Amino acid sequence: MNLISESLTYLFSQSMASMFLLFAIVIIFEIPRYFLLFLVGAFMHRPKQRPLEAAYRHRVTVIVAGHNEEDAFPRCVASLKEQSRPPDEIVAFSDGSTDRTAEVLRNLLAKGEIDKAYATDLRGGKSAGLNVCERLATGEIVVNIDCDCSLDRDAIRRIVEPFEDPDVGSVAGNIQVRNPEASLLATAQAIEYLVTLSLGKQSALVLDQVTCSSGGFSAFRKSALEETGGADAGGGEDLDATLRLRAYGWKIGFRADAVCYTDVPVKLSGLVRQRFRWERDAIRLRFRKYAFELNPFDPRFKISEVLHQIEFLVFNVIGAALMPFYVAWLFIQYGSFAIVLLLSVKLVLIFLDLIVFLMAAYTTPYVNSMRLLPYVVAYTFYNGILMRFVRLGAYLDEWLLDSSYRDSYVPQKVHDVRGK
Amino acid sequence: MNMAAVGQDKDNAVSTGKKILIAEDSPVTQDILKLLLTSKGYDADIARDGTEALKCLLDKRYALALMDFHMPGLNGSEVVAEFRRLADGKAAPVFVAMTADPAALLAEKNSCEQFAKVFPKPFDIDEVLDFIDFSQGGAGRAVVPEGLKLPVTEEPESGGIGPEGSAAALAQETARRLRNTGGQPGISSLADAVEFQVSFGSLSLRGLRWPEDVGPAGVSVATRSYLASGGGYDAVIVSEPALCEDLRALWEIGDLYLLPVIDENGSLGPCADVSVPSLPRGSVQRTIEETIRDFSEARMSVHVHIRQSKSLSDKVAASTYVRGNSLKPHYNANKKHGFDFDICLDAKEGAAAMAALSELGLTETVFFDRFHMCGGCRSVRMNVREECFSCRSPNLKESKFIHHFKCAYQAAEEDFRQGSDLVCPKCSRELRHFGVDYDKPGIIIRCQACGSSSSDTAVGFQCMDCGYHTDGEVAETTDVFGYALSEKGIAFVEEGPVVIGGLQTKLRFAELPLELVIQLNKAAHDFSEKETPFSLITMSFPARREMVSEHGIRLVENSRVQMMENIKNYFGGNAVTYHGEAQDYVLINRVSPENARANLPQYLEAAQSGLRIDLQARMTVFGLEDLFA
Structure with a gap:
């Protein structure tokens, strides 16, 4: 208590100039983001929900690809059959599974639960599997789902609605956490998904800045995939495909009311591994494969793409990179008083996070969010400190060691030959 | 109605002069005689041995009794003598004897007086019928009574023995032809019998020939006459191409099904017992000879009740026993169900009969094969093929997936192929x-019919009989088994239904020792006169076979005798014991069945006292009601 009251006293005794200096990192790297979210929240337009017939304008194929998922496949297929707008076609792919997955798929096919089933003996990675299925799919809209995900009843119905706009090439689904009660870490991730994925993408949508139709649950226009060549080799194929669609001029949509649930890592080690993979792939794709988007002399240069690239560079990369320097500077400058300062910052951030959380909860339908409210404090520390360090670690790993080229999510034979 | 009551009611007995008793142990002769007599308007009863004949004679009133001289139990002459002793002034029928050995009959002192007429076997059936008609005062009426039920038609499996499918019509025809030919020399059954001689090399045998004697229309009239007159056969000779179901008639008359089937042209395949074309040169005669001898020996071991049984299951059991104790299936593509057993009987009938025996633990099954059946016509003649999951076409083409690592493109090899090169x-x-x-x-399979693809194929069946298509997943299957008689099944055939507990709740007079029958009649008489109660206790030995194999027949039989001794001592002068074939009997005077039942454990204990081995005897009490109801 003493520490907090000291912090508050200190805060209120500062001049504007010293306040700005003290909170530089917060003011530069946190406030604008929040401000944007506030802004969007204020002008938020809820997506117009269309009558059920509208969801039947296009033929819909769902693709479920997996490696060693003998238990998950039947569950996933059953949940697809429960949709208010069931898919017209389900294509399943077993990517070199060594368990009974291929047999499970064959039985599902024989029972008529799915429409197409393919299995390979050798693992080729997710991209290759999706490419086969997408080409063999007969739907105009292709929905990709991870087989360990489960869907809200209206998820398919809602995710296909935006395709009425012929410019839309892909629509991202709203992926939320199925196991927030599993651990404090999982709870923090649940809040993170709510804020960054649900609210974050809703704001991005307003600004036409949705950059990733996640592999967990998203829909694609088949003709758009054909035009852009589908998935490329290597990890982060969802971000890759989305960025390419954007580069080709397709609009990317997002539906907050197309909800998909997934289990997040419960332990720190799992979480770190997952985020390292994501962040490494993001770095590699954005600043190697799509680096041309930052080059004004490249013929493919576009303002709309520069924006999200700079946003990512400033808020994710530089924000994480400056963090240790800022903390070190505070300690050098103020000695042990730095802790008090950091806590003061956190107090402000907790307040901001609370408002953002409430907004996210308000704008995210179907998800039971309010039970997460007490954990916003934990989220502040998770997002502001823990995730920054994880990201930093991932960026360094990728920059210095090219680790994404050895990721076990992609078979080594692919790593060996694919371009950087 | 109990036996005592019969005596009292004798004057009220149905006053038909046309009731005839046939006492005859051969099932074939039984069937034929009954058929002929019934067709002539007589009401014929069958007694299968001397004891049963005696009981019938005492029970009912007959105008004429046709007695075989040699019968199990007591012979014809003894039956007549016993009847006269017990008849108590009851009107006696006209007794007629049939025998293959007239000399032995005539040697018996009383025979000449007892029998009105003796027909030597094989006899001329017309003579017998004429005599019966004559003795019963007039020509027989060739009328088939309404609702006539013949044993053969009682079996639900029976398809009838003639093309008309009506045994009654056939009986009528038989009777008509017999009348027309009656008395004419040269067409008599004896003359026909000579024709049944068939020769294989120097071997001469009495053959029941297909299609002359037993043909598509059933058993010929001449054959019936021959059989009725007590004639017998050594084998069935199939001299023209036949199917196994053509010989169905063998299962309908007596125990003809226990004759070996000798197939001269091989058309019956494994259904025949001897297929002449498949035998090595020079061994035909020897093989036939041996087969006939083996069958004949095996037939002798079949218990008389099983031989005389009308149940197809019993017949199949006996057939299996005689044919080396196994009933094997073999593939037969000419049959919709795909197989036949190695006997001349429809496979479904055979399987149903075996299933019934199996339930009683009489057979052991050996898995033969599993057939997939057409959902439309139940045929197993189906083409199995790999099919497209979508359109069920078997027109599939398999090709390989190619995965291009560099750009993650993955597709069928054709998509990459440009001449001899592979280009992404x-x-x-x-x-x-x-x-x-x-x-x-991996592989990808494309359907050339509908264009869909998959990594796997479905399995489907196309029926070649009706064209109906069945998915592999839903195709019905049927398992086919071969059978062998279990130890219990062999015992069943050799020792009769007693093995399966057939006598536990029901006594058959035919099985009781004669002295016991006489004593029972006396006891029943006493009960109706003086109300003196009595009980009959049977002692059976369900575990006898195990006992014999464990302790040896001598010890088992001695123990059995000792048990009876113990019982006799326990009851003093009140009980009489009798030694039967499969079980022993104790007739206890002046003890009601209720009391006997209550004291049964004590009796059993008394019987077993001092015995070295426990025979696991089972005692059952029968009272007057149980015996004569």
């Missing part, structure tokens, strides 16, 4: 280095 359709790079540029991770 997505990135236009050439695939040069297998394992480095690309690999082939």
